[in-house]
Amino acid sequence: MxxxxxxxxxxxxxxxxxxxxxxxxxxxxxxxxxxxxxxxQMNPAADTLALSTTEVDLSVVELGQQVRVLWQGKPVFVRHRTPAEIASAQRDDYATLKDPQLDSQRLLQSNGQAGRPEWLVLQASCTHLGCVPTFVEGSAFGGWFCPCHGSDYDTSGRIRRGPAPHNLYVAPYVYMNDTTIRIG
Amino acid sequence: MSGPSTYEPASGFTRWLDKRLPILRLAHDSFVAYPTPRNLNYWWTFGAMLSLCLVVQIVTGVVLAMHYVPHVEHAMDSVQRFRRDVPFGWLIQPMHAVGASMFFIAVYIHMFRGLYYGSYKAPREILWILGCVIYLLMVATAFLGYTLPWGQMSFWGATVITNLLGALPLVGESIKNWLMGGFAIDQPTLNRFFSLHYLLPFVIAGVTVLHVWALHEAGQNNPTGVDVKSKADTVPFTPHATMKDLFAVSLFLILFSVFVFYMPDALGHADNYIPANPLQTPPEIVPEWYLLPFYAILRAFDFNIGPIDSKLAGVLAMFAAIGILFLLPWLDTSRVRSMRYRPIARQFFLIFVVVCVVLGWCGGQNPGRILAKAGPFSATLTWVQGGQVVEAPVSASSEGGFDQAAAAVEQQLRGQGATLTAVRREGATQGVVRGVVGGAEQTRTVRGETADAVEAEITTVRAEVGAAAPFFIVERRVPPTFTVTNLSQVMTAYYFLFFLLILPILGLRETPGRVPDTIAKPVTDGKAQGAA
CATH class of the missing domain: 1.20.5 (Single alpha-helices involved in coiled-coils or other helix-helix interfaces)
Incomplete structure (x- = not known):
């Protein structure tokens, strides 16, 4: 039919x-x-997403030192910068930069308020391929140096030499009080 | 190719089975009666080795999975426990680890064989593409497996590779997090990598069945690249090919055993015995040896191509290096299969093999390593001994006018008798010009083999001159250099040119060598001669 x-x-x-x-x-x-x-189901699970903030007590970080903390499983640098490092970072605001950014822009908190120049909070992943840069050692600019492919960052975490395309990313953070920050 | 089945069940049971499930007939037709060209050489025995490798990897892998714990805190310990405490763990774990390398040695020879003898040409395109799929799956499986011991190289290798996917525009970040199951390589990543590492070998086994099926449909190629003309040009697979394969496999197993028993860790990286630490990157991250050529291609792109940044360009090139193999049957325009009769293509092929090896070497080196340079690194320091330092502030009216304002102040200082001046910008519109008045100008040139050596020399000179000179003008000169990256770039260019330019053009222009009549024409009139 x-x-x-x-x-x-x-x-x-x-x-x-x-x-x-x-x-x-x-x-x-x-x-x-x-x-x-x-x-x-392969996307980040609820418990992974819940671990998305980390609090850091700044009082334990001596002047000129940094701590590495894990935020979302990724390392973050919290650096207590010396006046010399701050001066050097601000002086280089107008140097020839691959990814131009002012030091003050890199200190901004995630709520848009200005940060404090002595505390720099950066994601510790080289923007090239994600290695963790070393602290000062090897850096010609007094900042961070990536041992994998030789990217060199200054005291503001800006890329100065090497293959990395961007500055070290700033981790989103806010001051909870004078001596505590919350990352994330 | 196989023709009608010649299987004759011998017993009552096999006759009964043959009517219901002709599996013995299939095995007989595929591995006993199947006709193979009688002129196959030993390059045709690697398929057997690869089948063996797959079986070894699956058997040892299943055993390893019985003892392995896919947890970030226990993974490394569980592998070490298996190797040290479990009966025969010392044997089975290295078999699996070394087996991966052996698998790749065999597959690379197998692939170069196909390339040289034109085994990818009609009617074997699908056969070749299935082979490429198997290779791609092998790469993925090996990468996943290398992550499982959760050592430093496991962790950071996985980090680098997943970051590569992050280079894709728009969707890169989402795909990366989807793959990792979080925002970094962590427990969810290890768990799923274990699951997929267990799954993929069975997918490989499945595609291998298709690969062999396609092979048996088209028939084997042979060193002359000329199709077999008659039954007289072939011999039955068993015993001729089976015995020859077994002999080659025995030699292969000797090599395999040398590694397993005498240097089980020689092919791995020592850093992978350090437990993974997300806070500490090892001094160098290198993949296993068999992926080094692709790593070199990835790193050869240290420059942007228009809107594509260097990182994405590297990723695309790396995938293209494998992807281009899939197109090879249509890129090679030559009607002659075997390079035995292509005298020019043969030279280019040999260069291609060398290029692949050199790329592998480059992948293992520090990319900045200087291989050759036109002269030494040098720097000239100029300073004034015993002068008077003067400073003058610069204050420009706008950000753009700074350089002009600074030049004016510099000119002014020079007018006061300053011999050296230097500008230091301290803000958008603010700066300081320093100069030295009087004193004696001095210069010194330092040389060194590397930029770092020159920097050290500069520091030494500064310390020597000390407080006598308030500031220096340093002029650095970098000679033209040829680094590992440059070498990788040349080799990468050849790799792609071979497929995209040399094979397509050469195939149309090359005059092939003469195929002897004894090969080009059937001389036996279809009658077998001599003992087969």
Whole structure:
């Protein structure tokens, strides 16, 4: 009977064509909806997302030292800069920079308020391929040096030499009080 | 190729089985009666070695998984415990680790064989592409597996590779976090890498079945690249190919055993015995040896190409280096299969092999290492002995006018008799010009083999001159150098040119060598001669 119908109206769109397309479309949507949970399960889980802030007590960091803390599993530098380092960072605001940024911009808190020049909070991943730069050692600019491919950062964490395309990213942070910051 | 089946069940049971599941017929037709060209050389035995490698990796891997704990705090300990405390762990763990390297040695020879004898040409395109898929899966599996011991190289290798995906525009960051299951390589990453590392070898096994199926459909290529003309040009797979394969496999197993028993760690990196530490990067991050050529291609791109930044360019080039293999059947325009009869292509092929080896060497080196330079690094220091320092502030009316204002102040100081001046910018519009009046101007030039050596010399001179000179003008001169990165760039260029330019053009222009009549024409009239 189906043959008879299609023979009679060969060029016409039949009810059956509509049903085929509708059923195919519904199956495609159904397949996508079934596959999606199996893909999405690989995204960061709720407990991983919940660990998204870290608090740091600044009073334990001596002048001229830095601490490395883990934030979202990634290392973050909190550096207590000396007046000489601050001066050097500000002086170089107008040096030839690959990724020009003022030192004061790099100190901004995540709520938009100005930071304090003695505390620099940076993500400790080289913007080249994610290695952790060393503290001062090897750096011709007194900042950080990446041992992997030789990227050299100044005392403001700006890229000065080497393959990295960007400055060390500033970690989002705010001051909770005078001696505590919250990262994230 | 195989023709009608010649299997004849010998017993009542096999006759009964053959009517229901002709599996013995399939095995007989595929591995006993299957005709192989009688002129195959030993380069054709690597398929057997690769099958063995896959079996070894799966068997040892399943055993390792019985003892392995996919947890960031226990992974390394569990591998070490397996190796030290579990009966025969000392044997099975190195078999798996060394086996990965052996697998790649065999697959690289197998691939170069296919390249040289034109085994990718019609009608074997699908066979070749399936082989490329297997290779890609092998790379992925090896990378995932290297992460599992959770040593420093595991951790940082995984970090570098997942960061590569982050270089993709727009979606890069999301894909990266999706793959890692967090914001850094951590427990979720280790867990899923373990799961996928267990899964992929079975996918490889599946694609291998397709690969062998495609091989048996098209028939084997042979060193002459000329299709077999008749049954007389072939011999049955068993015993001819099986015995030859077994002999080659025995030699391969000797090499395998030398590593397993005498130097199980020689092919790995010592740093992978240091437990993973997210806060400390090892001095150098290098992949396992078999991925070094691709690592070199990745790092060869230290320059931006228009809107594509260097990092993304490197990533694209690295994937393209494998991707281009998939297109090879259509890039090579030559109608002659075997390079035995392509005298010019043969030279380019040999260079290509050398290029791949050199790329591998480059991948293991520090990219900044200088291989050759036109002269020494040098610097000229100019200072004034015993002068009077004068300072003058610069205050420009706008940010853009600073240079002009500073030049004016410099001119003014020079007018006062200053012999040396230097500008230091201290803000958008503020700065200081310092100069020295009087005294005797002196210069000294220092040389060194590296930029760092020159810097050390400069420091020495400064200390020597000391307080007598308030400031120095240092002029550094860097000679033209040729680094490992430059070498990688040349080699990468050849790698791509070989596929994109040399093979397509050469195939149309080259005059092939003459194929002897004894090969080009059937001489036996289809009758087998001599003992097969």
């Amino acid at each position: 189906a043959e008879a119908a299609s023979g009679a109206h060969e060029d016409e769109t039949t009810r059956r064509d509509f049903i085929f397309i509708a059923a195919g479309a519904a199956a495609a949507v159904g397949a996508a909806a079934t596959v999606w949970p199996f893909i999405d």
